[in-house]
Amino acid sequence: MDRPVSRLQDTRGQRQVKILVAGTGAVGSFYGAKLGQSGADVGFLCRSDYTLVLQKGVEIESVWGNFHYTPSVVVSSAAAYRDHSGAADIVLVALKSLPCIDVQAIIRDAVGPGTSVVLLQNGIGIEQSVAAAFPANEILSGIAFVCINRVGPGRIRHTDYGRVVIGRYQAGMSERLAAIAMMLERAGIPTRIAADIVMERWVKLVWNAPFNPLSVLCGGVTTRDILDSPECTLVARRVMEEIVAVAAAEGFVLPADIIDKNMADTARMEPYKTSMCLDYESGRPLEVDAILGRVVDIARRRCVPVPHIETTYAILSAVAARMTPCRQPGE
Amino acid sequence: MDRPVSRLQDTRGQRQVKILVAGTGAVGSFYGAKLGQSGADVGFLCRSDYTLVLQKGVEIESVWGNFHYTPSVVVSSAAAYRDHSGAADIVLVALKSLPCIDVQAIIRDAVGPGTSVVLLQNGIGIEQSVAAAFPANEILSGIAFVCINRVGPGRIRHTDYGRVVIGRYQAGMSERLAAIAMMLERAGIPTRIAADIVMERWVKLVWNAPFNPLSVLCGGVTTRDILDSPECTLVARRVMEEIVAVAAAEGFVLPADIIDKNMADTARMEPYKTSMCLDYESGRPLEVDAILGRVVDIARRRCVPVPHIETTYAILSAVAARMTPCRQPGE
Numbered sequence: 001m002d003r004p005v006s007r008l009q010d011t012r013g014q015r016q017v018k019i020l021v022a023g024t025g026a027v028g029s030f031y032g033a034k035l036g037q038s039g040a041d042v043g044f045l046c047r048s049d050y051t052l053v054l055q056k057g058v059e060i061e062s063v064w065g066n067f068h069y070t071p072s073v074v075v076s077s078a079a080a081y082r083d084h085s086g087a088a089d090i091v092l093v094a095l096k097s098l099p100c101i102d103v104q105a106i107i108r109d110a111v112g113p114g115t116s117v118v119l120l121q122n123g124i125g126i127e128q129s130v131a132a133a134f135p136a137n138e139i140l141s142g143i144a145f146v147c148i149n150r151v152g153p154g155r156i157r158h159t160d161y162g163r164v165v166i167g168r169y170q171a172g173m174s175e176r177l178a179a180i181a182m183m184l185e186r187a188g189i190p191t192r193i194a195a196d197i198v199m200e201r202w203v204k205l206v207w208n209a210p211f212n213p214l215s216v217l218c219g220g221v222t223t224r225d226i227l228d229s230p231e232c233t234l235v236a237r238r239v240m241e242e243i244v245a246v247a248a249a250e251g252f253v254l255p256a257d258i259i260d261k262n263m264a265d266t267a268r269m270e271p272y273k274t275s276m277c278l279d280y281e282s283g284r285p286l287e288v289d290a291i292l293g294r295v296v297d298i299a300r301r302r303c304v305p306v307p308h309i310e311t312t313y314a315i316l317s318a319v320a321a322r323m324t325p326c327r328q329p330g331e
Numbered sequence: 332m333d334r335p336v337s338r339l340q341d342t343r344g345q346r347q348v349k350i351l352v353a354g355t356g357a358v359g360s361f362y363g364a365k366l367g368q369s370g371a372d373v374g375f376l377c378r379s380d381y382t383l384v385l386q387k388g389v390e391i392e393s394v395w396g397n398f399h400y401t402p403s404v405v406v407s408s409a410a411a412y413r414d415h416s417g418a419a420d421i422v423l424v425a426l427k428s429l430p431c432i433d434v435q436a437i438i439r440d441a442v443g444p445g446t447s448v449v450l451l452q453n454g455i456g457i458e459q460s461v462a463a464a465f466p467a468n469e470i471l472s473g474i475a476f477v478c479i480n481r482v483g484p485g486r487i488r489h490t491d492y493g494r495v496v497i498g499r500y501q502a503g504m505s506e507r508l509a510a511i512a513m514m515l516e517r518a519g520i521p522t523r524i525a526a527d528i529v530m531e532r533w534v535k536l537v538w539n540a541p542f543n544p545l546s547v548l549c550g551g552v553t554t555r556d557i558l559d560s561p562e563c564t565l566v567a568r569r570v571m572e573e574i575v576a577v578a579a580a581e582g583f584v585l586p587a588d589i590i591d592k593n594m595a596d597t598a599r600m601e602p603y604k605t606s607m608c609l610d611y612e613s614g615r616p617l618e619v620d621a622i623l624g625r626v627v628d629i630a631r632r633r634c635v636p637v638p639h640i641e642t643t644y645a646i647l648s649a650v651a652a653r654m655t656p657c658r659q660p661g662e
Contacts (some may be wrong), residue, residue, distance in 0.1 A: 217548065218649035229652075231645035238638065297563075307569065308637030314562035315646065318549035321560070 015040035017183065020081050020088040021071075022103075025050060026148040027120060028094030029058050029156045031164070031189065033069035035092075038187035043073040043081055043088070045106070051078045052153045061151075063159035064188060078109035087112025090180065093130075099291030100326035104133035110220055111137060119167070120144055122208070122275070123290020124201045125298075127169040138176050141197045142166040143204055149278065162192040167197025179255045202247040203254060207262050209243050210236035210310065212276035212291050213316045219285045220281050222274070224271035226262075237263065238308040246295055249302035280319075285326040288316050347372035348514065351419040351441045352402075353410050353434075355380060357479040358451060359425030360389050360487045362495070362520065363365025366401035366423075369518035372418070374404040374412055376437070379415035382409045383484045392651075395519060409440035421511065424461075424496075428454045428576035428621030431657035442468060447507055449497070451475055453530045453539070453606070454621020456629075458500040469507050471496040472528045474535055480609065492519040498528025531622035533578040534585060536626070538593050540574050540597065541567035543622050544647045551612050555602035568594065571640040577626055580633035611650075616657040619647050 007288035021032035022045045029044070036042035039119050046053050073229055075081045081088065088110045095101050103119075113118065116138040131139045147160035164184055168177050173195060184191040194200045214226050214236060224231045240259045253263075279286055292313040300304040340419050352363035353376045360375070367373035377384050388401035406412045412419065419441045428433050434450075442448065447466045447469040450457055462470045478491035495515055499508050504526055515522040525531045545557050545567060571590045586592075608619055623644040630637040 214646070214649075217646045219653045221649070221653075225649070229645065229649055231641070231648050233643050235645040238641070285443070308642045310569070311566050311639045311642035312646075314560065314566040315545070315548045315643075317558070317562050318545075318552065318560055322550045322552075 017089045018085055019043070019090045019092055020045055020078070020085075021092045021094060021145065022078070022095060022107050023095035024053065024058075024112075025094065025096070026156050026158075027144055027146065028092065030062070030146070030148055030158055031058050031059060031094065031144070031184075032071070032092060033058055033067070033156075034187045034189055035162070035183065036069050036071065037067060038183075039291050040187075041085075042069075043071045043072040043075060043085060045075055045078060045081060045110075047076070049153045050074065052135075056154055058154045058156060059142070060156050060158065063157075063160060064158065064162065075188070078107050078111075078240070080204035081110045087115050089114065090116050090118055092118045092120060093200065094120045095253040096285065096296045097121045097287045098285050098326045099289055100285075103130050104309075108133070110255070113137075116180065117141060118142055118180065119169075120164070121290070122287050123294065124198070124205055125294040126290055127198075133167055137138075138174065139169040140166055140180060141201070142170045143197075143200055145204075147272075163192065164192050165192045165197070165200050167194035167200065168200055171196045191320055196252075199247075199252045199254075200241070202250075202252045203258065205247075205291070206240050206243050206254065206258055208274075209295065210239035210293055210312075211266070212274045212287075213312045215274040215277035216280040216286065216319065217312065217315055219271075220277055222273050222277075223266050224268065227267055229331045233263075235308055239312065240304040241303070242309050243295065246302065246304050246306060250298060280323075283324050286316065286319045286320040288313070292316060337632050347473055348420045349416055350374070350421045350423055351376055351406075351409070351416075351438075352423045352425060353409070353441075354426035355384065355389075356427070356489050357481040357489075358475055358477065359423065360481070360485075360543075361391060361393070361477070361479055361489055361490065361493075362475070362515075363402070363423060364389055364391050364398070364487075365518045365520055366514065367400050367402065368398060369514075371402075371514070371518075372403045372416075374406060374416060375402040376406055376409060376412060376441075378407070380484045381405065384660060388484055389485045389487060391481065391489065392486050393487075394491060395489065395493065409442075411436050412441045412615065415616075418446050420445065421434050421447050423448055423449045423451060425618065426449045428452045428457050428618045429616050429657045430620055431616075438465070444468075445511065447471060447511065448510065449473055450500075451495070451617050451623070454625065455529070456625040457537055457621055458529075462500055469505065471497055471511060471533070472500045472509055474528075474531055478603075494523065495524050496523045496528070498525035501529055502527045503528065527583075530578075530583045530585075533574070533583045536578075536622070537571050537574050537585065538597070538628065539605075539622055541570035541643075542597070543605045543618075544643045546605040546608035547611040547617065547650065548643065548646055551604075551608055553602035553604050553608075554597050554600065560596055564594070566639055566643075570643065573630070573635070573637040573640050574626065575634050576661045577633065577637060580627060580635045581624050608635040611654075614655050616654065617651040618648065619644070620652045622649060 017040045021028045042234045054074040091107045118140045120142040138190045143165045146162045151157045181191045181193045348371045352359045385405040387528045422438045449471045449474040462660045474496045479489045482488045512522045512524045
């Protein structure tokens with residue numbers, strides 16, 4: 001037969017699924033450790049925490065229960081992983097969505113003909129370049145709804161939520177998607193399969209596009225602080241309206257009540273610091289392009305006016321440019 | 332006769348003009364000292380620098396020539412000025428344009444029937460409340476184009492420019508306006524009389540509305556930094572377009588080439604830190620309302636869309652709200 005046999009079939013008993021987690025910040029470490037805890041053979045591709053994780057594994061403090069996980073292998077490059085374990089069945093990408101991070105270059109050596117690539121990243125437009133780099137591989141796209149933090153090297157604190165929405169890129173269903181979703185669910189991660197994951201990304205962006213940037217630009221503030229300002233609340237709504245308009249121009253018609261619902265939900269929830277705000281306060285690079293820049297590009301291509309997003313984007317870019325420059329993993 | 336005699340007529344030889352400068356930051360101290368140097372009887376209404384200025388006067392380091400000036404009287408209230416000197420011929424207001432600074436309350440006791448009030452302040456909409464408080468007095472409105480800084484208590488550094496545009500509020504000409512303009516000119520201050528000073532304020536706002544806020548929001552940057560970012564340059568242009576549109580709705584048709592000219596002039600000039608940027612870096616209150624807030628109010632009343640201004644305003648307000656709160660002089 002001319003198509004590679006999926007090793008995920010092996011989950012039905014034959015042998016452990018081999019997973020390589022690329023990007024072992026909070027999200028990658030947490031979901032990787034959960035999968036490992038449930039029986040998968042999970043390797044960690046680490047950057048700064050390499051030595052510590054190699055020696056001590058990762059410590060997960062979680063509302064779902066604390067645990068310690070020792071990865072089956074800790075590597076500092078995909079080539080090292082391949083030399084040790086061969087190609088991965090699944091490469092779980094939890095790297096930041098940053099222009100300086102070349103996902104395909106980082107994972108290439110661990111990707112074989114039967115490897116599925118799962119992109120568990122923020123923002124929109126994160127899949128194209130990876131899909132183009134691995135045209136014969138299954139590319140899955142996932143969104144994590146989780147409150148989680150890396151509180152130290154190899155130390156992760158999971159404080160709330162945790163569900164994952166996952167789908168094939170660009171759309172549709174597959175056995176492998178279903179198998180991976182089941183695997184996540186079995187690992188204790190509430191998982192939903194989406195037939196149109198790009199649509200789901202637009203849905204999530206309706207919230208992220210206003211609240212992530214405003215939380216940074218207003219000086220490192222919570223959702224409550226933003227909503228306490230009538231002017232910021234208005235801008236948040238306008239940004240949401242512009243996201244809805246750009247999504248529509250791309251063919252994704254979002255629910256009519258999505259803005260009212262987002263605003264009401266945000267008003268109800270505890271004051272929350274967005275991940276971008278935490279990145280800002282810690283001096284880590286901001287995901288400006290994935291959250292705003294690509295929307296601006298699409299809007300211009302589609303001739304959709306996005307003045308509120310455009311202003312926010314310009315200022316956020318300037319702020320980000322004055323922070324620590326982004327580094328490739330391994331640098 | 333039922334109209335008060337203008338004491339400015341006295342400048343033709345009889346006696347010194349009595350001027351009270353309210354707001355002895357950089358602008359007030361500089362222009363007050365220049366007027367005093369040229370022979371006017373200039374009193375200073377001081378807040379934080381009261382004791383020092385009383386003892387030592389003010390030290391002016393200026394590209395026009397350094398000099399020291401001892402005010403004819405230094406007071407901490409308008410009532411104290413009146414008790415010492417009677418009503419002023421001219422009250423020169425160089426206070427910040429801030430909601431917490433009640434200009435009429437601060438100057439009232441020094442304003443008599445013949446007093447002219449000269450508002451040398453930033454932004455638009457600064458005149459209405461003062462004009463309403465003193466309906467029988469001549470209200471003049473002035474714009475200073477000057478690079479100047481208070482480098483310490485009673486110490487002012489004037490580094491570039493210095494001209495003043497002055498006019499009657501709301502418009503028109505008068506002998507007293509002409510006399511005050513001549514007095515400024517004789518004091519070595521290049522002065523132009525404007526028949527429509529509100530129009531001049533809109534003209535100046537075309538530059539201030541983008542560059543003052545962006546210099547703060549982009550992280551305390553120069554005009555060069557703003558123009559180095561294509562996204563910020565675009566937003567600066569869009570903010571200018573919105574100012575032009577709001578001005579037009581108010582009946583002020585600005586020159587067709589004003590935006591191109593502003594952008595080109597800014598690109599040509601040395602990297603410059605706006606006064607708002609300096610205020611920001613020194614933790615002083617920002618003139619958010621005078622530069623953006625009132626424009627937003629007018630735009631909403633006139634139904635002119637100002638999305639770029641609105642976004643900038645919301646973020647700037649949030650930043651300002653987290654800085655040191657504004658204090659009334661004397662607090």
